[in-house]
Amino acid sequence: MKLNRKGVTLTKMKISSKLLNIVKQNKSFIIAGHINPEGDAIGSALALALGLKKIGKKDICVLSRDGVPETLQFLPSAKLIKKRPPDKKYDVLFIVDCNTPERTGFRELKAGNTVIIDHHIPPADAGKSEFYRTLSAAVIDPGAAATGMLVYKFLSALKVPIDKDIATNLYTAILVDTGGFRYSNTSPESLMMACHLVGAGARPWDITKEIFESIPYKSMKLLGLSMATLDKKDNIAWITATREMFEKTGTTAEDSEDFVDFPRKVKGAEAAVFFREDEKGVFKLSLRSKGKVDVQKIAEGFGGGGHFAAAGCRIKGTLREVQRKVLTAVRKAIKEAT
Known part of the structure:
Protein backbone atom coordinates (compact mmCIF):
# COMPACT_ATOMS: atom_id res chain seq x y z
CA MET A 1 0.00 0.00 0.00
CA LYS A 2 1.16 3.53 -0.73
CA LEU A 3 -0.18 6.73 0.79
CA ASN A 4 0.11 9.95 -1.16
CA ARG A 5 -1.67 13.26 -1.59
CA LYS A 6 -4.17 11.71 -3.94
CA GLY A 7 -5.08 8.99 -1.48
CA VAL A 8 -4.27 5.27 -1.32
CA THR A 9 -3.00 3.12 -4.15
CA LEU A 10 -2.24 -0.59 -4.24
CA THR A 11 1.46 -1.36 -4.39
CA LYS A 12 2.82 -4.19 -6.47
CA MET A 13 4.47 -6.72 -4.19
CA LYS A 14 7.80 -7.81 -5.63
CA ILE A 15 7.32 -11.43 -6.59
CA SER A 16 10.66 -13.12 -7.28
CA SER A 17 11.49 -13.97 -10.86
CA LYS A 18 12.46 -17.41 -9.57
CA LEU A 19 8.90 -18.04 -8.39
CA LEU A 20 7.39 -16.76 -11.62
CA ASN A 21 9.71 -19.02 -13.58
CA ILE A 22 8.80 -22.00 -11.42
CA VAL A 23 5.19 -21.52 -12.48
CA LYS A 24 5.95 -20.83 -16.13
CA GLN A 25 8.35 -23.75 -16.56
CA ASN A 26 6.28 -26.47 -14.86
CA LYS A 27 3.10 -28.32 -15.79
CA SER A 28 1.61 -30.01 -12.70
CA PHE A 29 0.61 -28.29 -9.45
CA ILE A 30 -0.78 -29.42 -6.10
CA ILE A 31 -2.22 -26.84 -3.70
CA ALA A 32 -2.81 -27.58 0.00
CA GLY A 33 -4.31 -25.41 2.74
CA HIS A 34 -4.40 -26.02 6.48
CA ILE A 35 -6.51 -28.42 8.53
CA ASN A 36 -9.88 -27.14 9.80
CA PRO A 37 -9.98 -24.64 6.91
CA GLU A 38 -11.85 -21.35 6.84
CA GLY A 39 -12.54 -18.76 4.18
CA ASP A 40 -8.98 -17.57 3.69
CA ALA A 41 -7.53 -21.06 3.26
CA ILE A 42 -10.27 -22.31 0.90
CA GLY A 43 -10.73 -19.04 -1.00
CA SER A 44 -6.99 -18.56 -1.52
CA ALA A 45 -6.43 -22.14 -2.69
CA LEU A 46 -9.33 -22.02 -5.15
CA ALA A 47 -8.34 -18.60 -6.50
CA LEU A 48 -4.78 -19.82 -7.05
CA ALA A 49 -6.03 -22.93 -8.86
CA LEU A 50 -8.38 -20.93 -11.08
CA GLY A 51 -5.61 -18.45 -11.82
CA LEU A 52 -3.22 -21.21 -12.88
CA LYS A 53 -5.91 -22.59 -15.18
CA LYS A 54 -6.24 -19.12 -16.74
CA ILE A 55 -2.62 -19.25 -17.91
CA GLY A 56 -3.00 -22.70 -19.42
CA LYS A 57 -2.03 -25.01 -16.56
CA LYS A 58 -4.26 -28.09 -16.69
CA ASP A 59 -2.85 -30.59 -14.18
CA ILE A 60 -3.92 -29.03 -10.88
CA CYS A 61 -4.97 -30.73 -7.64
CA VAL A 62 -6.45 -28.75 -4.72
CA LEU A 63 -6.39 -30.41 -1.30
CA SER A 64 -8.11 -29.90 2.04
CA ARG A 65 -7.81 -32.76 4.49
CA ASP A 66 -11.05 -31.75 6.18
CA GLY A 67 -12.89 -30.90 2.98
CA VAL A 68 -14.89 -27.71 2.43
CA PRO A 69 -16.98 -26.37 5.35
CA GLU A 70 -20.70 -26.18 4.65
CA THR A 71 -20.67 -22.38 4.78
CA LEU A 72 -18.04 -22.25 2.00
CA GLN A 73 -19.52 -24.72 -0.45
CA PHE A 74 -21.04 -21.85 -2.42
CA LEU A 75 -17.57 -20.77 -3.60
CA PRO A 76 -16.90 -21.14 -7.33
CA SER A 77 -15.16 -24.44 -8.13
CA ALA A 78 -15.39 -25.66 -4.50
CA LYS A 79 -15.99 -29.14 -5.93
CA LEU A 80 -12.40 -29.13 -7.22
CA ILE A 81 -11.17 -29.74 -3.69
CA LYS A 82 -10.16 -33.29 -2.77
CA LYS A 83 -9.55 -34.79 0.67
CA ARG A 84 -6.81 -37.17 -0.44
CA PRO A 85 -3.84 -36.55 -2.73
CA PRO A 86 -3.31 -38.70 -5.83
CA ASP A 87 -0.38 -41.09 -5.62
CA LYS A 88 1.90 -39.15 -7.93
CA LYS A 89 4.67 -36.60 -7.81
CA TYR A 90 3.78 -33.08 -8.93
CA ASP A 91 6.13 -30.46 -10.31
CA VAL A 92 5.10 -27.80 -7.76
CA LEU A 93 3.51 -27.91 -4.30
CA PHE A 94 1.88 -24.71 -3.05
CA ILE A 95 1.29 -24.57 0.72
CA VAL A 96 -1.34 -21.89 1.23
CA ASP A 97 -2.39 -20.02 4.40
CA CYS A 98 -0.02 -22.03 6.58
CA ASN A 99 3.73 -22.39 6.73
CA THR A 100 4.62 -26.01 7.47
CA PRO A 101 3.68 -29.30 5.78
CA GLU A 102 2.35 -30.57 9.11
CA ARG A 103 -0.35 -27.90 9.16
CA THR A 104 -1.80 -29.31 5.93
CA GLY A 105 -2.54 -32.60 7.67
CA PHE A 106 -0.80 -34.61 4.93
CA ARG A 107 2.30 -36.57 5.84
CA GLU A 108 3.92 -36.71 2.43
CA LEU A 109 3.08 -34.57 -0.55
CA LYS A 110 5.44 -35.28 -3.42
CA ALA A 111 6.68 -32.40 -5.56
CA GLY A 112 9.83 -31.22 -7.26
CA ASN A 113 9.37 -27.66 -5.96
CA THR A 114 7.73 -26.38 -2.77
CA VAL A 115 6.33 -22.85 -2.43
CA ILE A 116 4.66 -21.16 0.56
CA ILE A 117 2.08 -18.37 0.22
CA ASP A 118 1.12 -17.27 3.71
CA HIS A 119 0.51 -14.36 6.08
CA HIS A 120 1.35 -16.06 9.39
CA ILE A 121 4.55 -15.52 11.34
CA PRO A 122 7.01 -18.32 10.43
CA PRO A 123 7.97 -20.81 13.17
CA ALA A 124 10.64 -19.63 15.59
CA ASP A 125 13.00 -22.37 14.37
CA ALA A 126 12.44 -21.64 10.68
CA GLY A 127 16.07 -20.58 10.22
CA LYS A 128 17.28 -23.98 11.37
CA SER A 129 14.55 -25.99 9.67
CA GLU A 130 15.50 -28.35 6.86
CA PHE A 131 12.12 -27.65 5.27
CA TYR A 132 12.74 -23.89 5.09
CA ARG A 133 16.30 -24.36 3.86
CA THR A 134 15.04 -26.42 0.92
CA LEU A 135 12.06 -24.24 -0.01
CA SER A 136 12.03 -23.34 -3.70
CA ALA A 137 10.34 -19.96 -3.11
CA ALA A 138 7.93 -18.17 -0.77
CA VAL A 139 5.53 -15.26 -0.55
CA ILE A 140 5.26 -14.56 3.18
CA ASP A 141 3.93 -11.35 4.67
CA PRO A 142 2.69 -11.43 8.30
CA GLY A 143 1.49 -7.86 7.81
CA ALA A 144 -1.08 -8.87 5.20
CA ALA A 145 -4.64 -9.11 6.48
CA ALA A 146 -5.24 -12.35 4.58
CA THR A 147 -3.39 -14.84 2.43
CA GLY A 148 -5.95 -13.99 -0.23
CA MET A 149 -4.26 -10.60 -0.59
CA LEU A 150 -0.94 -12.29 -1.36
CA VAL A 151 -2.57 -14.63 -3.88
CA TYR A 152 -4.12 -11.57 -5.56
CA LYS A 153 -0.68 -9.96 -5.90
CA PHE A 154 0.88 -13.21 -7.08
CA LEU A 155 -1.76 -13.69 -9.78
CA SER A 156 -1.33 -10.05 -10.79
CA ALA A 157 2.42 -10.64 -11.20
CA LEU A 158 1.57 -13.61 -13.44
CA LYS A 159 -0.71 -11.25 -15.42
CA VAL A 160 -3.76 -13.40 -14.69
CA PRO A 161 -7.01 -11.56 -15.46
CA ILE A 162 -9.20 -11.52 -12.32
CA ASP A 163 -12.64 -12.79 -13.35
CA LYS A 164 -15.80 -13.11 -11.25
CA ASP A 165 -14.96 -16.59 -9.90
CA ILE A 166 -11.43 -15.66 -8.80
CA ALA A 167 -12.73 -12.37 -7.35
CA THR A 168 -15.42 -14.17 -5.34
CA ASN A 169 -12.88 -16.53 -3.79
CA LEU A 170 -10.41 -13.76 -2.97
CA TYR A 171 -13.07 -11.41 -1.60
CA THR A 172 -14.25 -14.24 0.67
CA ALA A 173 -10.69 -14.82 1.88
CA ILE A 174 -10.25 -11.17 2.84
CA LEU A 175 -13.77 -10.80 4.26
CA VAL A 176 -13.33 -13.77 6.61
CA ASP A 177 -9.87 -12.87 7.91
CA THR A 178 -10.84 -9.25 8.58
CA GLY A 179 -14.05 -10.31 10.33
CA GLY A 180 -16.20 -8.59 7.75
CA PHE A 181 -13.76 -5.64 7.65
CA ARG A 182 -14.18 -5.06 11.41
CA TYR A 183 -10.89 -6.35 12.85
CA SER A 184 -7.76 -4.31 13.53
CA ASN A 185 -6.02 -5.88 10.52
CA THR A 186 -8.47 -4.11 8.19
CA SER A 187 -6.15 -1.78 6.31
CA PRO A 188 -6.63 0.77 3.53
CA GLU A 189 -5.00 -1.77 1.22
CA SER A 190 -7.40 -4.57 2.15
CA LEU A 191 -10.35 -2.27 1.49
CA MET A 192 -8.87 -1.08 -1.80
CA MET A 193 -8.27 -4.65 -2.88
CA ALA A 194 -11.83 -5.60 -1.91
CA CYS A 195 -13.03 -2.67 -4.04
CA HIS A 196 -11.07 -4.01 -7.02
CA LEU A 197 -12.55 -7.48 -6.48
CA VAL A 198 -16.09 -6.10 -6.36
CA GLY A 199 -15.32 -4.33 -9.60
CA ALA A 200 -14.23 -7.70 -11.04
CA GLY A 201 -17.56 -9.29 -10.14
CA ALA A 202 -17.54 -10.29 -6.46
CA ARG A 203 -20.98 -9.62 -4.90
CA PRO A 204 -20.54 -8.44 -1.27
CA TRP A 205 -24.04 -9.17 0.02
CA ASP A 206 -24.25 -12.61 -1.62
CA ILE A 207 -20.91 -13.57 -0.05
CA THR A 208 -21.69 -11.99 3.33
CA LYS A 209 -25.03 -13.78 3.46
CA GLU A 210 -23.38 -17.15 2.91
CA ILE A 211 -20.58 -16.52 5.41
CA PHE A 212 -22.30 -14.69 8.25
CA GLU A 213 -26.05 -15.12 7.74
CA SER A 214 -26.38 -18.84 6.95
CA ILE A 215 -25.31 -20.65 10.12
CA PRO A 216 -26.71 -24.21 10.21
Whole structure:
Protein backbone atom coordinates (compact mmCIF):
# COMPACT_ATOMS: atom_id res chain seq x y z
CA MET A 1 0.00 0.00 0.00
CA LYS A 2 1.16 3.53 -0.73
CA LEU A 3 -0.18 6.73 0.79
CA ASN A 4 0.11 9.95 -1.16
CA ARG A 5 -1.67 13.26 -1.59
CA LYS A 6 -4.17 11.71 -3.94
CA GLY A 7 -5.08 8.99 -1.48
CA VAL A 8 -4.27 5.27 -1.32
CA THR A 9 -3.00 3.12 -4.15
CA LEU A 10 -2.24 -0.59 -4.24
CA THR A 11 1.46 -1.36 -4.39
CA LYS A 12 2.82 -4.19 -6.47
CA MET A 13 4.47 -6.72 -4.19
CA LYS A 14 7.80 -7.81 -5.63
CA ILE A 15 7.32 -11.43 -6.59
CA SER A 16 10.66 -13.12 -7.28
CA SER A 17 11.49 -13.97 -10.86
CA LYS A 18 12.46 -17.41 -9.57
CA LEU A 19 8.90 -18.04 -8.39
CA LEU A 20 7.39 -16.76 -11.62
CA ASN A 21 9.71 -19.02 -13.58
CA ILE A 22 8.80 -22.00 -11.42
CA VAL A 23 5.19 -21.52 -12.48
CA LYS A 24 5.95 -20.83 -16.13
CA GLN A 25 8.35 -23.75 -16.56
CA ASN A 26 6.28 -26.47 -14.86
CA LYS A 27 3.10 -28.32 -15.79
CA SER A 28 1.61 -30.01 -12.70
CA PHE A 29 0.61 -28.29 -9.45
CA ILE A 30 -0.78 -29.42 -6.10
CA ILE A 31 -2.22 -26.84 -3.70
CA ALA A 32 -2.81 -27.58 0.00
CA GLY A 33 -4.31 -25.41 2.74
CA HIS A 34 -4.40 -26.02 6.48
CA ILE A 35 -6.51 -28.42 8.53
CA ASN A 36 -9.88 -27.14 9.80
CA PRO A 37 -9.98 -24.64 6.91
CA GLU A 38 -11.85 -21.35 6.84
CA GLY A 39 -12.54 -18.76 4.18
CA ASP A 40 -8.98 -17.57 3.69
CA ALA A 41 -7.53 -21.06 3.26
CA ILE A 42 -10.27 -22.31 0.90
CA GLY A 43 -10.73 -19.04 -1.00
CA SER A 44 -6.99 -18.56 -1.52
CA ALA A 45 -6.43 -22.14 -2.69
CA LEU A 46 -9.33 -22.02 -5.15
CA ALA A 47 -8.34 -18.60 -6.50
CA LEU A 48 -4.78 -19.82 -7.05
CA ALA A 49 -6.03 -22.93 -8.86
CA LEU A 50 -8.38 -20.93 -11.08
CA GLY A 51 -5.61 -18.45 -11.82
CA LEU A 52 -3.22 -21.21 -12.88
CA LYS A 53 -5.91 -22.59 -15.18
CA LYS A 54 -6.24 -19.12 -16.74
CA ILE A 55 -2.62 -19.25 -17.91
CA GLY A 56 -3.00 -22.70 -19.42
CA LYS A 57 -2.03 -25.01 -16.56
CA LYS A 58 -4.26 -28.09 -16.69
CA ASP A 59 -2.85 -30.59 -14.18
CA ILE A 60 -3.92 -29.03 -10.88
CA CYS A 61 -4.97 -30.73 -7.64
CA VAL A 62 -6.45 -28.75 -4.72
CA LEU A 63 -6.39 -30.41 -1.30
CA SER A 64 -8.11 -29.90 2.04
CA ARG A 65 -7.81 -32.76 4.49
CA ASP A 66 -11.05 -31.75 6.18
CA GLY A 67 -12.89 -30.90 2.98
CA VAL A 68 -14.89 -27.71 2.43
CA PRO A 69 -16.98 -26.37 5.35
CA GLU A 70 -20.70 -26.18 4.65
CA THR A 71 -20.67 -22.38 4.78
CA LEU A 72 -18.04 -22.25 2.00
CA GLN A 73 -19.52 -24.72 -0.45
CA PHE A 74 -21.04 -21.85 -2.42
CA LEU A 75 -17.57 -20.77 -3.60
CA PRO A 76 -16.90 -21.14 -7.33
CA SER A 77 -15.16 -24.44 -8.13
CA ALA A 78 -15.39 -25.66 -4.50
CA LYS A 79 -15.99 -29.14 -5.93
CA LEU A 80 -12.40 -29.13 -7.22
CA ILE A 81 -11.17 -29.74 -3.69
CA LYS A 82 -10.16 -33.29 -2.77
CA LYS A 83 -9.55 -34.79 0.67
CA ARG A 84 -6.81 -37.17 -0.44
CA PRO A 85 -3.84 -36.55 -2.73
CA PRO A 86 -3.31 -38.70 -5.83
CA ASP A 87 -0.38 -41.09 -5.62
CA LYS A 88 1.90 -39.15 -7.93
CA LYS A 89 4.67 -36.60 -7.81
CA TYR A 90 3.78 -33.08 -8.93
CA ASP A 91 6.13 -30.46 -10.31
CA VAL A 92 5.10 -27.80 -7.76
CA LEU A 93 3.51 -27.91 -4.30
CA PHE A 94 1.88 -24.71 -3.05
CA ILE A 95 1.29 -24.57 0.72
CA VAL A 96 -1.34 -21.89 1.23
CA ASP A 97 -2.39 -20.02 4.40
CA CYS A 98 -0.02 -22.03 6.58
CA ASN A 99 3.73 -22.39 6.73
CA THR A 100 4.62 -26.01 7.47
CA PRO A 101 3.68 -29.30 5.78
CA GLU A 102 2.35 -30.57 9.11
CA ARG A 103 -0.35 -27.90 9.16
CA THR A 104 -1.80 -29.31 5.93
CA GLY A 105 -2.54 -32.60 7.67
CA PHE A 106 -0.80 -34.61 4.93
CA ARG A 107 2.30 -36.57 5.84
CA GLU A 108 3.92 -36.71 2.43
CA LEU A 109 3.08 -34.57 -0.55
CA LYS A 110 5.44 -35.28 -3.42
CA ALA A 111 6.68 -32.40 -5.56
CA GLY A 112 9.83 -31.22 -7.26
CA ASN A 113 9.37 -27.66 -5.96
CA THR A 114 7.73 -26.38 -2.77
CA VAL A 115 6.33 -22.85 -2.43
CA ILE A 116 4.66 -21.16 0.56
CA ILE A 117 2.08 -18.37 0.22
CA ASP A 118 1.12 -17.27 3.71
CA HIS A 119 0.51 -14.36 6.08
CA HIS A 120 1.35 -16.06 9.39
CA ILE A 121 4.55 -15.52 11.34
CA PRO A 122 7.01 -18.32 10.43
CA PRO A 123 7.97 -20.81 13.17
CA ALA A 124 10.64 -19.63 15.59
CA ASP A 125 13.00 -22.37 14.37
CA ALA A 126 12.44 -21.64 10.68
CA GLY A 127 16.07 -20.58 10.22
CA LYS A 128 17.28 -23.98 11.37
CA SER A 129 14.55 -25.99 9.67
CA GLU A 130 15.50 -28.35 6.86
CA PHE A 131 12.12 -27.65 5.27
CA TYR A 132 12.74 -23.89 5.09
CA ARG A 133 16.30 -24.36 3.86
CA THR A 134 15.04 -26.42 0.92
CA LEU A 135 12.06 -24.24 -0.01
CA SER A 136 12.03 -23.34 -3.70
CA ALA A 137 10.34 -19.96 -3.11
CA ALA A 138 7.93 -18.17 -0.77
CA VAL A 139 5.53 -15.26 -0.55
CA ILE A 140 5.26 -14.56 3.18
CA ASP A 141 3.93 -11.35 4.67
CA PRO A 142 2.69 -11.43 8.30
CA GLY A 143 1.49 -7.86 7.81
CA ALA A 144 -1.08 -8.87 5.20
CA ALA A 145 -4.64 -9.11 6.48
CA ALA A 146 -5.24 -12.35 4.58
CA THR A 147 -3.39 -14.84 2.43
CA GLY A 148 -5.95 -13.99 -0.23
CA MET A 149 -4.26 -10.60 -0.59
CA LEU A 150 -0.94 -12.29 -1.36
CA VAL A 151 -2.57 -14.63 -3.88
CA TYR A 152 -4.12 -11.57 -5.56
CA LYS A 153 -0.68 -9.96 -5.90
CA PHE A 154 0.88 -13.21 -7.08
CA LEU A 155 -1.76 -13.69 -9.78
CA SER A 156 -1.33 -10.05 -10.79
CA ALA A 157 2.42 -10.64 -11.20
CA LEU A 158 1.57 -13.61 -13.44
CA LYS A 159 -0.71 -11.25 -15.42
CA VAL A 160 -3.76 -13.40 -14.69
CA PRO A 161 -7.01 -11.56 -15.46
CA ILE A 162 -9.20 -11.52 -12.32
CA ASP A 163 -12.64 -12.79 -13.35
CA LYS A 164 -15.80 -13.11 -11.25
CA ASP A 165 -14.96 -16.59 -9.90
CA ILE A 166 -11.43 -15.66 -8.80
CA ALA A 167 -12.73 -12.37 -7.35
CA THR A 168 -15.42 -14.17 -5.34
CA ASN A 169 -12.88 -16.53 -3.79
CA LEU A 170 -10.41 -13.76 -2.97
CA TYR A 171 -13.07 -11.41 -1.60
CA THR A 172 -14.25 -14.24 0.67
CA ALA A 173 -10.69 -14.82 1.88
CA ILE A 174 -10.25 -11.17 2.84
CA LEU A 175 -13.77 -10.80 4.26
CA VAL A 176 -13.33 -13.77 6.61
CA ASP A 177 -9.87 -12.87 7.91
CA THR A 178 -10.84 -9.25 8.58
CA GLY A 179 -14.05 -10.31 10.33
CA GLY A 180 -16.20 -8.59 7.75
CA PHE A 181 -13.76 -5.64 7.65
CA ARG A 182 -14.18 -5.06 11.41
CA TYR A 183 -10.89 -6.35 12.85
CA SER A 184 -7.76 -4.31 13.53
CA ASN A 185 -6.02 -5.88 10.52
CA THR A 186 -8.47 -4.11 8.19
CA SER A 187 -6.15 -1.78 6.31
CA PRO A 188 -6.63 0.77 3.53
CA GLU A 189 -5.00 -1.77 1.22
CA SER A 190 -7.40 -4.57 2.15
CA LEU A 191 -10.35 -2.27 1.49
CA MET A 192 -8.87 -1.08 -1.80
CA MET A 193 -8.27 -4.65 -2.88
CA ALA A 194 -11.83 -5.60 -1.91
CA CYS A 195 -13.03 -2.67 -4.04
CA HIS A 196 -11.07 -4.01 -7.02
CA LEU A 197 -12.55 -7.48 -6.48
CA VAL A 198 -16.09 -6.10 -6.36
CA GLY A 199 -15.32 -4.33 -9.60
CA ALA A 200 -14.23 -7.70 -11.04
CA GLY A 201 -17.56 -9.29 -10.14
CA ALA A 202 -17.54 -10.29 -6.46
CA ARG A 203 -20.98 -9.62 -4.90
CA PRO A 204 -20.54 -8.44 -1.27
CA TRP A 205 -24.04 -9.17 0.02
CA ASP A 206 -24.25 -12.61 -1.62
CA ILE A 207 -20.91 -13.57 -0.05
CA THR A 208 -21.69 -11.99 3.33
CA LYS A 209 -25.03 -13.78 3.46
CA GLU A 210 -23.38 -17.15 2.91
CA ILE A 211 -20.58 -16.52 5.41
CA PHE A 212 -22.30 -14.69 8.25
CA GLU A 213 -26.05 -15.12 7.74
CA SER A 214 -26.38 -18.84 6.95
CA ILE A 215 -25.31 -20.65 10.12
CA PRO A 216 -26.71 -24.21 10.21
CA TYR A 217 -29.40 -24.85 12.84
CA LYS A 218 -27.32 -27.52 14.58
CA SER A 219 -24.40 -25.07 14.86
CA MET A 220 -26.66 -22.58 16.62
CA LYS A 221 -27.77 -25.30 19.04
CA LEU A 222 -24.12 -26.04 19.79
CA LEU A 223 -23.43 -22.33 20.25
CA GLY A 224 -26.25 -22.14 22.80
CA LEU A 225 -24.73 -24.93 24.89
CA SER A 226 -21.26 -23.42 24.59
CA MET A 227 -22.44 -19.91 25.53
CA ALA A 228 -23.99 -21.36 28.70
CA THR A 229 -20.40 -21.92 29.88
CA LEU A 230 -19.45 -18.25 29.41
CA ASP A 231 -17.23 -16.94 32.19
CA LYS A 232 -15.20 -13.78 32.73
CA LYS A 233 -12.42 -12.95 35.15
CA ASP A 234 -9.39 -10.67 35.15
CA ASN A 235 -10.28 -9.13 31.77
CA ILE A 236 -10.53 -12.56 30.13
CA ALA A 237 -13.76 -14.06 28.77
CA TRP A 238 -14.03 -17.69 27.71
CA ILE A 239 -16.39 -20.43 26.61
CA THR A 240 -16.08 -24.18 26.16
CA ALA A 241 -17.45 -26.85 23.83
CA THR A 242 -17.10 -30.44 25.11
CA ARG A 243 -17.38 -33.75 23.27
CA GLU A 244 -20.71 -34.26 25.01
CA MET A 245 -22.03 -31.03 23.45
CA PHE A 246 -20.93 -32.10 19.98
CA GLU A 247 -22.57 -35.51 20.41
CA LYS A 248 -25.79 -34.02 21.77
CA THR A 249 -26.18 -31.66 18.80
CA GLY A 250 -24.79 -33.97 16.10
CA THR A 251 -22.09 -31.43 15.24
CA THR A 252 -18.38 -31.46 14.45
CA ALA A 253 -15.47 -29.06 14.96
CA GLU A 254 -16.45 -27.34 11.70
CA ASP A 255 -19.70 -26.19 13.35
CA SER A 256 -17.81 -24.24 16.01
CA GLU A 257 -15.94 -21.96 13.60
CA ASP A 258 -15.80 -18.39 14.95
CA PHE A 259 -17.30 -19.28 18.36
CA VAL A 260 -14.41 -17.39 19.95
CA ASP A 261 -15.84 -14.16 18.54
CA PHE A 262 -18.66 -14.27 21.09
CA PRO A 263 -16.62 -14.06 24.34
CA ARG A 264 -14.50 -11.41 22.65
CA LYS A 265 -17.62 -9.22 22.47
CA VAL A 266 -17.86 -9.09 26.27
CA LYS A 267 -17.31 -5.57 27.56
CA GLY A 268 -14.12 -5.26 29.57
CA ALA A 269 -12.52 -8.39 28.11
CA GLU A 270 -9.06 -7.74 26.68
CA ALA A 271 -8.68 -11.35 25.57
CA ALA A 272 -11.02 -14.22 24.75
CA VAL A 273 -10.50 -17.97 24.66
CA PHE A 274 -12.55 -20.80 23.17
CA PHE A 275 -11.75 -24.25 24.58
CA ARG A 276 -12.86 -26.96 22.13
CA GLU A 277 -12.51 -30.61 23.15
CA ASP A 278 -11.47 -32.44 19.98
CA GLU A 279 -10.94 -35.80 21.67
CA LYS A 280 -10.66 -37.02 25.21
CA GLY A 281 -7.81 -35.16 26.86
CA VAL A 282 -7.05 -32.98 23.81
CA PHE A 283 -8.27 -29.41 23.44
CA LYS A 284 -8.03 -27.03 20.50
CA LEU A 285 -7.78 -23.44 21.69
CA SER A 286 -8.72 -20.29 19.81
CA LEU A 287 -7.40 -17.05 21.31
CA ARG A 288 -8.41 -13.51 20.40
CA SER A 289 -7.25 -10.08 21.51
CA LYS A 290 -8.87 -6.67 21.33
CA GLY A 291 -5.52 -5.07 20.55
CA LYS A 292 -3.44 -4.91 23.72
CA VAL A 293 -2.45 -8.54 24.17
CA ASP A 294 -0.26 -10.50 21.77
CA VAL A 295 -2.07 -13.85 21.72
CA GLN A 296 0.33 -15.21 19.10
CA LYS A 297 3.06 -15.30 21.76
CA ILE A 298 0.70 -17.08 24.16
CA ALA A 299 -0.17 -19.71 21.54
CA GLU A 300 3.49 -20.10 20.60
CA GLY A 301 4.24 -20.97 24.22
CA PHE A 302 1.96 -23.98 23.83
CA GLY A 303 3.32 -25.07 20.44
CA GLY A 304 0.83 -23.10 18.34
CA GLY A 305 0.91 -19.82 16.43
CA GLY A 306 -1.05 -17.27 14.47
CA HIS A 307 -1.22 -13.49 14.59
CA PHE A 308 -1.01 -10.75 17.23
CA ALA A 309 -4.80 -10.61 17.63
CA ALA A 310 -5.80 -14.14 16.59
CA ALA A 311 -4.00 -17.38 17.33
CA GLY A 312 -4.50 -21.01 18.26
CA CYS A 313 -2.90 -24.14 19.66
CA ARG A 314 -3.63 -27.67 20.87
CA ILE A 315 -3.07 -28.78 24.47
CA LYS A 316 -3.39 -32.13 26.19
CA GLY A 317 -4.92 -32.51 29.65
CA THR A 318 -8.22 -32.33 31.46
CA LEU A 319 -10.40 -29.28 30.92
CA ARG A 320 -9.50 -27.95 34.34
CA GLU A 321 -5.76 -28.43 33.76
CA VAL A 322 -5.87 -26.83 30.31
CA GLN A 323 -7.93 -23.86 31.50
CA ARG A 324 -5.60 -23.29 34.45
CA LYS A 325 -2.49 -23.28 32.24
CA VAL A 326 -3.94 -21.12 29.50
CA LEU A 327 -5.77 -18.58 31.67
CA THR A 328 -2.62 -18.17 33.78
CA ALA A 329 -0.63 -17.42 30.61
CA VAL A 330 -3.27 -14.99 29.33
CA ARG A 331 -3.47 -13.25 32.70
CA LYS A 332 0.31 -12.78 32.66
CA ALA A 333 0.24 -11.40 29.10
CA ILE A 334 -2.48 -8.90 30.00
CA LYS A 335 -0.52 -7.73 33.04
CA GLU A 336 2.62 -7.24 30.94
CA ALA A 337 0.70 -5.35 28.26
CA THR A 338 -1.02 -2.88 30.59
